[in-house]
Amino acid sequence: MKAKPNTKYALINGAHIISEIFDSSVYKEWDERSIKTIELNKEQEEYAFIGMQVNHNYTLPPFDIASKKEQILAHITYCLESELYVLREGKTPAEIETYQEQAKDAQRFLDTHNEQDAPFLKQLADARNIPLEELAQKVLTKSASYNTAYAKLLGHYQQLKEKIENATTLKELQAISYKSPLGE
Numbered sequence: 001m002k003a004k005p006n007t008k009y010a011l012i013n014g015a016h017i018i019s020e021i022f023d024s025s026v027y028k029e030w031d032e033r034s035i036k037t038i039e040l041n042k043e044q045e046e047y048a049f050i051g052m053q054v055n056h057n058y059t060l061p062p063f064d065i066a067s068k069k070e071q072i073l074a075h076i077t078y079c080l081e082s083e084l085y086v087l088r089e090g091k092t093p094a095e096i097e098t099y100q101e102q103a104k105d106a107q108r109f110l111d112t113h114n115e116q117d118a119p120f121l122k123q124l125a126d127a128r129n130i131p132l133e134e135l136a137q138k139v140l141t142k143s144a145s146y147n148t149a150y151a152k153l154l155g156h157y158q159q160l161k162e163k164i165e166n167a168t169t170l171k172e173l174q175a176i177s178y179k180s181p182l183g184e
Helices: 042-047 063-086 093-099 098-111 118-130 132-166 170-174
Strands: 010-014 017-024 036-040
Touching: 036 042, 042 170, 063 132, 063 170, 093 098, 098 118, 098 132, 118 132
Parallel strands: none
Antiparallel strands: 010 017, 010 036
16 A cells, blocks of 8 residues: 555554554555554544554544543653653662651751751761761752652642643643653
8 A cells, every 4th residue: 555645544553553653754655465554534643642442443443532631641641750760860769768857857957956856867977978967958958959840740740630631622632731840
């Protein structure tokens, strides 16, 4: 089969799932006996997606807003998780698990200047051979920065999730996209 210009096609795998959406710039022609495709009309182009299950007779199911919502939610969840991964990059899970304890110790120490009020942080400062005051300041600065970024990401995700849940049309869903709130 030869691809028509300005036409999109869905490549269907053996499990009746769309594995690729393409046009004539990707594949100019293919053997229909070995490669299953569906020619997409303009409406189908709007809602078909990679990973979508097609009918056994190689037709797309009718548009289902719930499926489109799931697709967009999966995408924004992936974007959030990717940014959280970058935020945590270079930090071990054990280190992340102690963030709250470190911040509490740092704040208590800076409030009282009593090393006994910061037992965890004192051990860390001794192990790193740096003054407790210096470590306490660093911990609070990094904690505030991390928490601010985390809150921005989570708040943005929740806002988009709410927009998805409240959308009633394909046009409303198409207007939803993930743009990092961290400006990176």
